[in-house]
Amino acid sequence: MKLIYFAWLRERIGVPEEEVDLPAEVRTVEDLMQWLSERSEAHAHAFENRKIIRAAIDRRHVKPAAPVAGAGEIAFFPPMTGG
Amino acid sequence: MSVRLQREDFDVSAEVAALTAGRTDIGAVVNFIGICRAGPEDDRISAMTLDHYPEMAQAELERIEAEASERWPLQGVTVIHRHGRLVPGDNIVLVVTASMHRQAAFEAASFLMDYLKTRAPFWKKEERASGTGWVAAKDEDDAAAARWTTKKP
Numbered sequence: 001m002k003l004i005y006f007a008w009l010r011e012r013i014g015v016p017e018e019e020v021d022l023p024a025e026v027r028t029v030e031d032l033m034q035w036l037s038e039r040s041e042a043h044a045h046a047f048e049n050r051k052i053i054r055a056a057i058d059r060r061h062v063k064p065a066a067p068v069a070g071a072g073e074i075a076f077f078p079p080m081t082g083g
Numbered sequence: 084m085s086v087r088l089q090r091e092d093f094d095v096s097a098e099v100a101a102l103t104a105g106r107t108d109i110g111a112v113v114n115f116i117g118i119c120r121a122g123p124e125d126d127r128i129s130a131m132t133l134d135h136y137p138e139m140a141q142a143e144l145e146r147i148e149a150e151a152s153e154r155w156p157l158q159g160v161t162v163i164h165r166h167g168r169l170v171p172g173d174n175i176v177l178v179v180t181a182s183m184h185r186q187a188a189f190e191a192a193s194f195l196m197d198y199l200k201t202r203a204p205f206w207k208k209e210e211r212a213s214g215t216g217w218v219a220a221k222d223e224d225d226a227a228a229a230r231w232t233t234k235k236p
Contacts, residue, residue, distance in 0.1 A: 007134050007206035008217045059139035061202065075136060075204075079220030082133065082140075082164060082205025083117050083176050083196060 001068070003036075005046070006077035009053065012046035022068065029055045030064040032074065046076075054079060084152065084160045086144040088137060090167040093177050102159040102181045109158050111185040113192040115178040121171035128209045131218075133166040133175070136204035140164065147198045151180070154194065155187040162195065164205065194231050201228040 004017045026035045030050075037047035047053065055062050056075040068074060095114055103109050122128045148160050159181035169175060178195045182188040207218040 004136070006136055006204065007208070056136070056139055056204070059136075059142050061143075075139065077136065077204060078206060078217065080201060080204055081207045081218040081220050082135070082203050083200040 002073045004075040009046045009076050013042050029062055029066050032068055084148055087163045088140055092174055093163045098161050098179050102179055109181045110183045111188040112181045113188040115192050115196055116174055117176035119169045119171050119173045119175055126211050126213050128211055130168055130170045130210045132168045132208045134206045135166045139204050143203050151191045151195050155191040157182050157191055197228040200224045
């Protein structure tokens, strides 16, 4: 599965994207954030305040409870500040 | 209806002309232009860089535009959002709405900007004398977007 990071999440993690193989117990976006935060210190720093982090599955906004099964591309980013 | 993401500046007159050319059914055109501000005098912004998620930004803006077209009778909509490095005074975003009457054009432009601010995947990083940092999202932007879920035309 492809993960993509933007803004300060990308800076904290240090890479714009990565490929991961998820264990079966990672079912939701919330589970995925927890699992990622255990991958490295950089990931832990990026995901330390999970309440404010937004996610998109295949380019659509999703809630933390959204299932990750079948997702092609999951993006994580801070609240948007465009316009 | 068109959505464009681009590094280069846009020409407001040309965009309005493109929407209205050869048509006699449009009675109102509203433009919104978002511009890069320098900010407070004691800590001015020297530049800002707009990060974005290109494929999703395009798709999300098209979804927002489709929702505006469902809510209001619009003859045309153009949304252009710039990305990359901008300096104070530079244009950031353009929304043009065309309708038979002004109310629909005004409201649709306002709706498009409120939704764009809270849903389109763009992030601003500001460069100041005091340092460089990502802009935090504002609660009032969420409140501005939320008013459209209760108030419909």
